[in-house]
Amino acid sequence: MKIALLGNPNTGKSSIFNLLTGLRQQVGNFPGVTVEKKSGFFTDNNQKFDIVDFPGTYSLDPRSLDEKVVSKVIGDPKNPDYPDLILAVVDASRLENNLFLFTQLYEFNIPMVLVLNMWDVAKKQGIQINLDKLKQLFPDITIVSTNARLGLGKERILNALNTVKTRDGNGFIGATPSSNEEINDKIKRQEAKVRKEKIEIVINQIQTKSNTSKQSRLDTFFVHPLWGYLFFLGVLLIMFQFIFSFAAYPMDFIDSSFGSFAYWMSNILPSGVLNDLVSEGIIPGVGGVVIFVPQIALLFFFIGILEETGYLSRVVFIMDRIMRPLGLNGKSVVPLMSSLACAIPGVMSARTISNWKERLITILIAPLMSCSARIPVYTLLIALVIPKGYLFGFINIQGIVLFGLYFLGIVGALVTALVLKLLIRSKSKGFMLLELPALKPPRWADVFTSVLEKVKIFIFDAGKIIVAISIVLWFLASYGPGNSINNARENIRRTADYQTADKEEKMNLESSAGLKHSYIGQLGQIIEPAIAPLGYDWKIGISLITSFAAREVFVGSLSTIYAVQDEGNEPTKLIDSMRKEKRANGSPTYSLAAGISLMVFYVFAMQCMSTVAIVKRETQSWKWPLTQFAFMGIMAYTFSWLTYFILA
Amino acid sequence: MQKRLSDCQLGEAIEVLSIEDDFMATKLIEMGMTEHLKTKIVLIAPLGDPIAIDIKGFTLSLRKSEAEKILVKKLSQS
Numbered sequence: 001m002k003i004a005l006l007g008n009p010n011t012g013k014s015s016i017f018n019l020l021t022g023l024r025q026q027v028g029n030f031p032g033v034t035v036e037k038k039s040g041f042f043t044d045n046n047q048k049f050d051i052v053d054f055p056g057t058y059s060l061d062p063r064s065l066d067e068k069v070v071s072k073v074i075g076d077p078k079n080p081d082y083p084d085l086i087l088a089v090v091d092a093s094r095l096e097n098n099l100f101l102f103t104q105l106y107e108f109n110i111p112m113v114l115v116l117n118m119w120d121v122a123k124k125q126g127i128q129i130n131l132d133k134l135k136q137l138f139p140d141i142t143i144v145s146t147n148a149r150l151g152l153g154k155e156r157i158l159n160a161l162n163t164v165k166t167r168d169g170n171g172f173i174g175a176t177p178s179s180n181e182e183i184n185d186k187i188k189r190q191e192a193k194v195r196k197e198k199i200e201i202v203i204n205q206i207q208t209k210s211n212t213s214k215q216s217r218l219d220t221f222f223v224h225p226l227w228g229y230l231f232f233l234g235v236l237l238i239m240f241q242f243i244f245s246f247a248a249y250p251m252d253f254i255d256s257s258f259g260s261f262a263y264w265m266s267n268i269l270p271s272g273v274l275n276d277l278v279s280e281g282i283i284p285g286v287g288g289v290v291i292f293v294p295q296i297a298l299l300f301f302f303i304g305i306l307e308e309t310g311y312l313s314r315v316v317f318i319m320d321r322i323m324r325p326l327g328l329n330g331k332s333v334v335p336l337m338s339s340l341a342c343a344i345p346g347v348m349s350a351r352t353i354s355n356w357k358e359r360l361i362t363i364l365i366a367p368l369m370s371c372s373a374r375i376p377v378y379t380l381l382i383a384l385v386i387p388k389g390y391l392f393g394f395i396n397i398q399g400i401v402l403f404g405l406y407f408l409g410i411v412g413a414l415v416t417a418l419v420l421k422l423l424i425r426s427k428s429k430g431f432m433l434l435e436l437p438a439l440k441p442p443r444w445a446d447v448f449t450s451v452l453e454k455v456k457i458f459i460f461d462a463g464k465i466i467v468a469i470s471i472v473l474w475f476l477a478s479y480g481p482g483n484s485i486n487n488a489r490e491n492i493r494r495t496a497d498y499q500t501a502d503k504e505e506k507m508n509l510e511s512s513a514g515l516k517h518s519y520i521g522q523l524g525q526i527i528e529p530a531i532a533p534l535g536y537d538w539k540i541g542i543s544l545i546t547s548f549a550a551r552e553v554f555v556g557s558l559s560t561i562y563a564v565q566d567e568g569n570e571p572t573k574l575i576d577s578m579r580k581e582k583r584a585n586g587s588p589t590y591s592l593a594a595g596i597s598l599m600v601f602y603v604f605a606m607q608c609m610s611t612v613a614i615v616k617r618e619t620q621s622w623k624w625p626l627t628q629f630a631f632m633g634i635m636a637y638t639f640s641w642l643t644y645f646i647l648a
Numbered sequence: 649m650q651k652r653l654s655d656c657q658l659g660e661a662i663e664v665l666s667i668e669d670d671f672m673a674t675k676l677i678e679m680g681m682t683e684h685l686k687t688k689i690v691l692i693a694p695l696g697d698p699i700a701i702d703i704k705g706f707t708l709s710l711r712k713s714e715a716e717k718i719l720v721k722k723l724s725q726s
Binding site: 058059061063093094096097100101125184185186188189192193195196219220223224225228229313316317318320321322324431432433434435436437438 | 670671672673674675676677678679680682690691692693694695696697698700703704705706707708709710711714
């Protein structure tokens with residue numbers, strides 16, 4: 001039996017979904033749109049129930065994407081998701097508001113079970129609902145009360161599902177909400193009014209006291225002009241402290257595990273192409289996906305808590321006015337802040353933005369926020385070209401430069417938002433009628449389920465693309481035209497340096513020679529004329545190309561090119577080689593101008609295939625990730641060129 | 649005294665008289681706000697925008713530009 005789980009936002013719908021399915025659930029998209037489709041199954045009495053948790057909506061009027069999906073499925077018996085049964089969830093403490101969607105659903109002659117959730121909250125607030133009377137008014141459906149937050153009511157729902165009543169063909173006001181978008185607003189308004197008036201009559205019959213929201217004193221604090229922002233800043237600081245300090249351990253562990261696994265595999269498999277493909281292409285590629293999991297999980301854990309408690313909507317409330325002139329909205333704050341850790345969870349968290357244009361702009365500018373993968377690049381280059389010392393005796397110059405890079409990224413993001421706001425056309429009106437749900441403690445099971453869900457999406461959806469690109473990059477770095485790589489290795493073995501080197505150095509020298517003559521090496525030399533105006537030579541060119549896998553690969557590539565041992569994250573030896581590096585005219589390659597130009601390049605360039613993959617996943621098309629790749633590339637090139645031009 | 653919802657003060661008790669925009673009116677009815685609803689301004693964001701009102705146990709935040717389209721009448725606090 002197919003069940004559609006429907007209800008307003010913040011009714012505990014997801015808790016009921018989790019209660020019924022446990023972890024037997026999966027997340028995907030509805031065909032053709034970027035609306036999240038959570039589906040799952042459960043069995044009871046030897047019957048299998050497939051259940052789809054539809055996005056929470058207030059009505060079936062197809063205005064937003066979410067509503068369109070719901071009305072399309074419910075209104076079309078031929079739709080593959082068309083349900084045999086509707087499980088409608090309402091918040092008993094706000095019954096009157098929630099009945100709107102319910103009565104719309106009731107117009108369709110689909111068997112239905114109505115769940116009055118949050119029964120305890122209603123009771124606590126002194127709201128008495130005459131359940132018998134309600135059952136009399138809607139005799140052809142089953143009505144149950146639950147308290148899903150506390151995990152109560154599963155049995156009642158299951159019982160109801162086993163004793164489904166057939167519908168007698170009656171509706172509520174008799175007008176089926178149309179999925180036709182052309183009906184004019186006046187008619188719609190009239191229909192909504194009639195429905196609402198009839199609901200009021202029903203409410204008068206079944207409920208004695210109506211609710212008024214009691215604003216908790218916390219709310220006054222959360223939206224305070226000073227304390228509100230300070231508290232939010234504090235929350236962010238704590239969040240990032242945890243993400244940076246806690247995610248580092250599992251990330252190191254994943255890094256080294258995949259490293260040893262690749263080494264182990266390369267020893268087991270017979271040497272040859274297959275061995276190389278597995279140990280140098282596939283395993284590091286998969287590792288490159290898994291490495292992001294700790295950050296994603298932690299970030300969504302925190303966001304989950306903020307969302308569950310209702311605090312997040314207060315953040316939206318105080319940030320909306322500030323973000324709006326940029327074509328963003330209050331909800332863009334979290335994705336952008338998250339992107340300071342990593343753009344991948346940032347882009348994924350933009351889902352909460354219902355307005356497509358605002359969501360798209362948020363996604364497009366998110367990777368301009370300097371993420372943690374840029375830190376190794378920044379620190380290496382700063383140590384290389386920025387002198388140690390203090391400005392006015394107390395401001396660390398290197399620190400100022402690092403701050404400046406972050407600042408540049410943020411300014412770049414905001415200015416880009418402004419430009420995109422003017423360029424992107426959108427039909428949807430900029431409405432933001434937002435519900436501020438009551439503050440409450442989080443339900444941990446729901447927080448963990450959402451973390452799991454986000455991690456799964458990343459691994460399975462973005463992971464495929466990331467692994468594919470890694471294999472391509474591996475191929476380009478391991479193979480060269482004709483026999484060039486082998487010849488280069490042969491040549492290096494004949495040099496005097498090679499003869500006197502120890503075993504490790506010999507390997508480094510060989511791989512360095514190999515990389516130079518691989519396709520990527522050739523590509524680096526081909527693009528040299530293009531990047532020379534930025535102050536880069538072909539060796540930097542190679543690193544720019546390889547670091548498309550991930551920005552921090554830049555450091556590793558340079559190590560390989562300069563044939564230095566990569567001792568963990570200690571770039572000291574690499575720095576020495578880079579300092580000694582000279583141009584044809586004898587001046588240092590890494591001059592102040594070239595160094596800063598390179599940093600600026602990394603601020604703006606979309607050097608991250610994982611982000612490309614996740615943007616493709618979230619926008620459901622290649623158009624946007626490619627656009628983003630192009631404009632970020634143009635920004636990177638232009639500003640690096642300007643930097644070098646001015647400084648050199 | 650008639651005025652716009654966007655001009656109301658924090659804590660002010662009001663009654664909704666009319667909503668100008670049909671599209672928005674429909675959305676508001678769906679979320680519970682109808683003409684003749686008696687309500688209160690419960691929160692105002694630091695820059696005076698958005699504002700939040702109570703709709704029978706449901707706190708709804710509206711942007712000022714949206715609130716401008718809603719005519720209200722001040723009620724004496726009771």
